[in-house]
Amino acid sequence: MNAPLPGLPAVLALGRPRLTAGFDLAARLDRRTHLAVHGPPPQLTEAELVTLAETITLRGRGGAGFPLARKLRAVGLAARRRGTGAAVVVNGCEGEPACRKDAVLLARAPHLVLDGAVLAAEALGAATLVVGVTRPAAEESVLAALAERGLTDRRGRTLRARVVRLPERLVSGESSALLRAADGGPPLPPGRHAHASEQGLGGAPTLLSNAETYAQLALAAQLGADRYAASGTAAEPGTLLLTVSGAVPEPRVVEAPCGVPMAHLLRSCGAGPDLQAVLTGGYHGAWLDAPTAYAAAVSREGLASCGGSLGSGAVLPLSAGTCPLGEAVRVAHWLAAESAGQCGPCRLGLPSVAGSLADVVAGGGRAALETVRQAAGAVRGRGACAHPDGAARFTLTALSAFTDDLAAHVLGGGCGRPTLGVLPLPLAAGATEGSPESAERLAVDWTLCEGHGLCAGLLPELVRLGPDGYPALAEAGVPAHLRGRALRAVRRCPALALRLDRELGRES
Missing domain, CATH: 3.40.50.11540 (NADH-ubiquinone oxidoreductase 51kDa subunit)
Incomplete structure (x- = not known):
């Protein structure tokens, strides 16, 4: 994981x-x-x-x-x-x-x-x-x-x-x-x-x-x-390449005829029967709940007809043992950190989407849920590229696919499952190939923090200010391309409360 x-x-x-x-x-x-x-x-x-x-x-x-x-x-x-x-x-x-x-x-x-x-x-x-x-x-x-x-x-x-x-x-x-x-x-x-x-x-x-x-x-x-055209469907002839990962024994690149049943694809890659949902099209794609996904045909037309997306050809089944919204939070934080930093909807809007989704998982209630929807809607169609649109689609379809878990987090004490990290993400700064997710992460010494908020202004992709005015940090490692700004934020903290820590990946 x-x-x-x-x-x-x-x-x-x-x-x-x-x-x-x-x-x-x-x-x-x-x-x-x-x-x-x-x-x-x-x-x-x-x-x-x-x-x-x-x-x-x-x-x-x-x-x-x-x-x-x-x-x-x-x-x-x-x-x-x-x-x-x-x-x-x-x-x-x-x-x-x-x-x-x-x-x-x-x-x-x-x-x-x-x-x-x-x-x-x-x-x-x-x-x-x-x-x-x-x-x-x-x-x-x-x-x-x-x-x-x-x-x-x-x-x-x-x-x-x-x-x-x-x-x-x-x-x-x-x-x-x-x-x-x-x-x-x-x-x-x-x-x-x-x-x-x-x-x-x-x-x-x-x-x-x-x-x-x-x-x-x-x-x-x-x-x-x-x-x-001897392979595939009449509307979409030929084969297509797919990358299947997530809840499978090993990730694979699969060549399949256009229109192959999703159920056959998942079984062929070793996915178990206890799936919660399938992410189609990658991290700019769309979530489908398990019954909808199993009934889908893997083609551009077939997936679009049931609310999915062929997108970049990634198919990621999600097992029942992990918190699906926690998985979505991990990816949402990564999407925010991948901003090109050139427009407000991306640099400021995506951290707001990720942070608000994290608030939902942490028990922020209906107000946090409404903030997620508003933040995701606000970035769509306003970016310098398609990145904000894709990130918003990923987040909003997660809310639609995991309604039971959403209710458990919004109305109760959560779903009770850990976040296993089933969805693959790149190694963060300081990590090495083949090792556990060892990475540099931002941390705050709360005995020193005075809520100046300078870190959120310097590094909005990974830090935002919570309702109390104190920083809320992304549950993600610091990507290599943001390490310079992260060090700058650490150096400029007036209270010397912010630091970069190296730690091993956690399961929840």
Whole structure:
């Protein structure tokens, strides 16, 4: 419990593997092995590629689910209208702690992703290809794959290709943050909404989608639309990659046909029958209570029809032995700490959501519950990126999915269960891979604290002022990117009451 996912989880295929074909032959498919498994990709014109993406109704697999054909068409039209070249960007920056599907693809089947990206680049006449990653295994694998293809960033090449490494943070997965970093800026959303298809990398029309989307495009081009549609549903043909963790014996990346029953997926991954609920779509996704989840089909349409979300492809069953609202508090605090710090709804609103939810669990009653709902509603649609919206969805659907536990906490003395830390979160500052959740945490010496509130102003992601004017600290370790500000808050405490402690993870 309380452990992050491994960098490259075990892989399971339900049915005949496609994206994961050849994984039984090698830990990583080099160029020669890739060609033996998948064959060389065809060359398609822009019109043919658009038609193919439309025929198989291919949508982005990174969370938003935007139709790829519309992106392709928009980039091509913008490039011709402006008389400029285009660019292609692969977003392999999985910022969610519960997602590893793109990491597995880039580390084990990088040429399948590059087949799709190069196919798109050639069809659009793009001069630049950028692959964004956050983890060292993906970076090393993609760099090796580019070298195996003879693709470099040297001037004079028809297609210049390079890899950009971003920090392992949730906001690194935002498309605008990746584009900004690829152009030499900070890896943060810029706060303005511009379509990459009009003005993306270096100001050029840019096709930007996630790693799985390009791999799916390559498969469809190789198989043809009819053979590609032999798997999945009529509305959503093909397979999809999912990361299943939480209350399972071990986390797995699963390739399954679109529309696979959730019950079959969970049984195949070893989930027990005593589940409380399932989080669908990751930490920007939505909770489903157990009966609803078991009856759902795992597809974009199937999950949306019952209030769930395919999102980033994460599926997290929650066991009956843990406090579900306590689990939600842990994640809500982490979401608050992942703020880019560029807008008020995110930097100030998300800590308020997390703190109010913690108040509910601690017995704050109806007033605390109403504060959670108001705080979550206040941040939606007001952020510089989609992070506040996703965090609000996670919190509000938790209130809907765990009504019995909510009543126990609001009206009684709580549900009586510990918080086991079933939902995976990254290691906090000072922790080491493979160890218990050893981390630095903020602590207050209450014999010294005078309620000045300076710490809440300096570090609202982890500290807020309670109703009595004294600080309330997040039940979470200090993330590495906030450690500098945490030390600053400690140094500036007028009463010397705030400190950073190293301690082992707790169960409740």
